[in-house]
Amino acid sequence: DTGVSQDPRHKITKRGQNVTFRCDPISEHNRLYWYRQTLGQGPEFLTYFQNEAQLEKSRLLSDRFSAERPKGSFSTLEIQRTEQGDSAMYLCASSLYYEQYFGPGTRLTVT
């Protein structure tokens, strides 16, 4: 069990650019979650996958955001035309049932 991994750990991008983050869950976990955390706040739910199916999306996930989980393994979160307000820590978690195991996060800075 190598835990949940995320790549990259840090990303600095200019406003208007597209960015993509990757999450590799714990191998036997069929559920995968994306969250966004800003300074001084708790993580906010963005979206959730069971296997390859995206079952729920938060209203926080604007049209500029898209997430995929091909073949029910790793997942990617893409942000198009980044804005300064997108600067945050993006967290991925995976689970079999209730207990979610979190990755270290990808810190995005939009300049």
Added chain:
Amino acid sequence: AQSVTQLDSHVSVSEGTPVLLRCNYSSSYSPSLFWYVQHPNKGLQLLLKYTSAATLVKGINGFEAEFKKSETSFHLTKPSAHMSDAAEYFCVVSDQGGFKTIFGAGTRLFVKA
């Protein structure tokens, strides 16, 4: 609809004294409840969980929490604080399927020597 409220944004205790971090929840059905801890520059770690079994839940590092349905509370306690407990703590409510998860705003715990 679900929500969770952490009643204190900051709590400061002396090493060796008890810790109490307060959490109230709102849920239209029997929730699953969790406490997570986040140390600086580290990932979120599960401390303990309540999923409709025993109402007093024991977790790691000497922490425990009691589910009180009548008070809609799930307060986190520890008999004796250690310097290494200084961190951000999050109370979390989840629906019965464990899908939709809502985090509280967090309580930062300071431990004084």
